[in-house]
Each structure stands twice: as C-alpha cells, then as structure tokens.
Amino acid sequence: MAFLAIDVGNTRLKWALFDRAGPGAAARAHGVEFLDHIDKLADTQWAALPPPAHMLGCCVAAHPVRRSVEEQMEELWAVPAHWVVPNAGEAGLTNGYDHPSRLGADRWVAMIGARHRMLASGPPRPLVVVMVGTAVTVEAVDQHGRFLGGLILPGHGIMLRALMSGTAGLHVPTGEVREFPTNTSDALTSGGTFAIAGAIERMVRHLRERCGMEPACYMTGGAGWKMAPHIPVPFELVETLIFDGLLVIAASRRGG
Numbered sequence: 553m554a555f556l557a558i559d560v561g562n563t564r565l566k567w568a569l570f571d572r573a574g575p576g577a578a579a580r581a582h583g584v585e586f587l588d589h590i591d592k593l594a595d596t597q598w599a600a601l602p603p604p605a606h607m608l609g610c611c612v613a614a615h616p617v618r619r620s621v622e623e624q625m626e627e628l629w630a631v632p633a634h635w636v637v638p639n640a641g642e643a644g645l646t647n648g649y650d651h652p653s654r655l656g657a658d659r660w661v662a663m664i665g666a667r668h669r670m671l672a673s674g675p676p677r678p679l680v681v682v683m684v685g686t687a688v689t690v691e692a693v694d695q696h697g698r699f700l701g702g703l704i705l706p707g708h709g710i711m712l713r714a715l716m717s718g719t720a721g722l723h724v725p726t727g728e729v730r731e732f733p734t735n736t737s738d739a740l741t742s743g744g745t746f747a748i749a750g751a752i753e754r755m756v757r758h759l760r761e762r763c764g765m766e767p768a769c770y771m772t773g774g775a776g777w778k779m780a781p782h783i784p785v786p787f788e789l790v791e792t793l794i795f796d797g798l799l800v801i802a803a804s805r806r807g808g
C-alpha cells in the first residue's frame with residue numbers, strides 16, 4: 553500500500569514514497585526537484601518507482617505547476633492526485649484564519665505534523681512552527697490545537713533580490729552572519745537572518761503571553777539549516793514536518 557507524499561513549494565518539489573499511509577511509516581524513496589525541471593519527473597526520479605496506491609500532496613505553486621505534476625503522475629500510474637485544501641479543522645487542529653481555505657496548504661500541513669509530533673513526545677503545549685523556504689512563515693498554535701495566526705516574511709533570496717533591485721550599491725556576494733557586520737555582504741546576510749530570528753522571537757513571546765505557557769518551537773524548510781545557528785529560542789529542526797503532516801492527514805481521512 554505504498555503512499556506518495558508531495559510538497560510543492562514556490563522553488564522546489566519534494567516527494568517521498570512511504571510503505572503505508574500513517575504516522576511513522578518508512579520512506580522507501582524520496583527526492584527533490586526544482587520547479588523548472590518537474591516536467592521531467594516521469595522520465596527521471598519517478599520512472600523506476602513502484603506504483604503508489606494513493607497520493608496526497610500540498611501545493612502552493614501556480615496552477616500550471618500542479619497540473620504538470622498531475623500529468624507526470626497520469627503518465628506513470630493510475631493513482632488520482634489529492635491535494636490538501638485547508639479547512640476549518642483537520643486531524644486535531646482548528647483553523648483560526650479569517651478564510652480557512654486561503655491559508656497556504658504547506659503551512660496547515662506543517663502545523664498538523666508539528667502538533668502530532670509534540671503530542672507524541674509529551675503533554676500539550678503551545679507551538680511555534682517556522683518554515684524557511686522561498687518565503688518564511690511563523691505560525692502560532694495554542695495548547696488546544698487552535699491555529700491562532702501566523703507571520704509571512706520574505707525568505708533570504710527574496711530579501712536580497714528586493715534590496716539589490718531597489719538600490720544602486722548593494723550588488724555584492726553573499727556574506728557571513730555577524731552580530732556587528734562591517735562590510736556590505738555581511739550586513740545584508742546578517743540583516744536577513746536576524747529579521748527572521750527576530751520574527752520568531754516575537755512570535756514565541758506573543759504566544760507565551762497569550763497561552764501562559766512556554767511554547768515548543770519546530771523549524772522546517774530547505775533553508776532551515778541556515779537559520780538553525782541563529783534561532784534565539786530552544787527549537788527542533790524537523791526536515792520532514794510536511795511529510796509527517798501529510799501522513800497524519802492521510803491516516804485520519806482513512807479513519808486510522
């Protein structure tokens with residue numbers, strides 16, 4: 553009963569094939585592809601995969617990207633594509649967004665994965681869930697599993713490109729993260745990193761004040777490792793948070 557999980561962000565598609573559709577399932581194979589190349593998946597990474605019995609994904613990329621993924625699947629297998637659409641509540645989480653379906657599916661799935669992971673490791677606590685991808689998101693979930701709201705910031709690449717395109721003097725190579733940067737490269741790299749770190753610190757403070765409890769903090773996303781040395785609060789880096797969430801949702805929808 554192989555289960556294919558797919559996470560399509562604005563930069564890359566991440567996929568994993570699990571032996572079954574439930575938390576703790578073992579990944580038989582996994583891969584990453586930049587969006588520019590996903591029309592080759594059926595000929596490359598997916599060509600020799602055992603056929604999945606079902607698939608669940610989240611996609612925040614444009615519609616033609618999603619369509620291309622579906623076409624690659626149709627070419628190889630008879631399995632229908634199912635995409636998570638955030639709703640008012642799922643798998644123990646309630647969605648506090650003004651319009652629940654307008655929340656990014658990746659954000660919703662990562663929160664579900666984080667909540668499940670937190671409950672498996674101890675008593676319920678509030679959660680701050682950080683995703684560092686093309687954009688950065690910082691979510692707050694209370695101890696009862698209610699998503700209170702979250703922040704969206706530009707990711708490292710977008711911040712740098714915005715500064716370079718809006719100024720004359722900031723065309724410099726990537727620098728180092730420094731507390732007191734003394735050159736343009738370091739000033740830009742450090743500015744971006746501490747902007748994200750500061751947003752996390754604020755969200756932890758806001759959530760601690762709201763809930764009267766110390767939040768647990770989970771971080772994921774392709775650039776999570778870059779932020780890890782600079783996070784000002786205790787946290788866990790969980791690269792599989794979205795796959796964890798997709799496994800939880802797949803199991804709960806199948807009554808598991």
Ligand SMILES: Nc1ncnc2c1ncn2[C@@H]1O[C@H](COP(=O)(O)OP(=O)(O)O)[C@@H](O)[C@H]1O
Binds near residue numbers: 563686
């Ligand atoms: N080796 C790497 N390959 C690709 N992206 C990387 C790498 N290291 C860091 N990154 C960063 O991770 C981001 C992609 O992360 P990812 O979580 O896949 O984003 P998204 O879900 O938005 O597609 C890129 O924007 C880039 O800043």
Ligand SMILES: CC(C)(COP(=O)(O)O)[C@@H](O)C(=O)NCCC(=O)O
Binds near residue numbers: 658
């Ligand atoms: C915030 C995002 C752009 C993050 O995308 P990513 O960095 O994962 O590619 C995505 O979750 C999105 O398009 N969200 C919809 C708007 C919202 O969540 O309010």
Ligand SMILES: [K+]
Binds near residue numbers: 559561562658683685
């Ligand atoms: K993502």
